[in-house]
Amino acid sequence: MTPAIETKQLTKKYGKSRGIIDIDLQIQEGEIFGFIGPNGAGKSTTIRTLLGLLKPTSGSATLFGKDIVNEGPAAREDVGYLPSEVFYYDNMRVIDLLKYSASFYKKPKRDIEIRMHELAKLLDLDLTRKIDDLSYGNKKKVGIIQGMQHSPRLLILDEPTGGLDPLMQQTFFDLLRQENKHGVTILFSSHILSEVQKLCDRVAIIKDGRIVETQSIKSLRGHNYFRCELELAAPAKKSIFANKNISDFSVHGHNIHFIWSGDVNELTRLLAGLQLTDISLEEPELEEIFLHYYKKEG
């Protein structure tokens, strides 16, 4: 089966900003794929390159097998995009904007309009209002409808939850799950890990413009990672903890805290050499695993 999104060493360099380097992704149809990393890591750059907003410096990418550069418009036909910040023509009414948006797609206008009204009802948005008069949250709703009304097979969502209140977020997530059940592929970028954890099957972590790791949510939170809290009987030499698998290391008197990522047996061998009065090993939150990637090189 053709992947919904496939990138091969996709690279975008521009100006002073870092851009993205050698991004390799393969997202299968029907997946909910999380894309996490802090602001400036390259999430938006990757997404914008996929959508033809930025021209790749090198490498290639396809959406449903269609090349993003040579077949850009065809590749975007089946895509819905919700940018992180929504900007629309201020002097238009919501309904006119949505109709304008619909006019770009080949799908029958009637079907799109029916879906538009369904979504507006679900999200509780008044279509007769002027864009200019909308709150940020309501503009975001316009963005959601604009991205979904033409029933695309692929949804690309860049930090989609900003501006939505928790209740609306819930509605939005339910909507996404429902779409996914009908086979829609979703690329969901975020720096908020709990969202990704809730929704996604697999996740790619991006740091400094490179994909650091692509894993299933389960294996990312799995047995390779421990949050270790130790209480020592006597102060230990710091050098004992100079280990490539240790990060986020801190000492408070006899208490030592770190994140372990690697072979569990290696950890027990290290601990065996210490005089402990207490120990706690916990599965870390995705957030901490995530931080670990950023601190490793820092």
Next chain:
Amino acid sequence: MNVFLKELKTRRKSLIIWSVVMIIYLYLSMLKFETFSATPAVVSELLRNFPSTLKAVFGMGGLDLTTLSGYFGVVFAYTALLVAVFAGMLGSRVLSDEESDKTSEFLYAKPIPRSKILTAKLSVVLIDIVILCAVLFAGSLALVSKFSPTSQDIHFIILLNTAALIIMLVFAALGAAASSLLRRAVTGGKIIAMLVFACFVLDSASKLTPDLDWMKYFSIFSWFDAQRILTAMNLNMYALIASSALVVIGIVVTYVFYSKKDLTT
């Protein structure tokens, strides 16, 4: 068609305002001609004592202000300047407005090639320019009609309006090119406005002294100088060729660079 109609609507208000302003300008200018034409001897005497440099600066160097064509030639020099600003800004803004309003992210993510977006927008530029030119032409004819123009006068007015149309097309094409070439498209509008005024200054300066005569080769306003048009009763062929070349270059540059332009944020 959707982008075209949207753009047409976006530009409508500004087109109406410019049309009204140009008509008012022509009307007020022609009001003064009533006085001039009524007392030609006095005006001639007055102008004879005018320093020639001053006359050159105001664009009335060799034109006889007491004749309809001569007066209209002076009026039209400023008209050309104004519509050049209109066209340059229009050419630049059809591309830069979406960028500064940040709606380009919405538009470029749609399944439509950049070249089609561009064709739609440039079509609107062409239509608006033609409309403004038609307004100018109709306005000119209506305003000179009460001074019983000769067929020679009418011919001259047609030539001046054609020149204005060409000047507008050149600046619009250069405006679009500047906006597609520059990373920040808004800068394109500023550059074009400066270019228009630079051309106007060069044109005026070239008429000041023979030493500065060479400047006329660098200003499109000199290429279509009203006095020359009135003497020759045609448009200079080299001016037409050079203008067409500028329009073609501008449009080609616009297509090449707009198609691969990155979204600016």
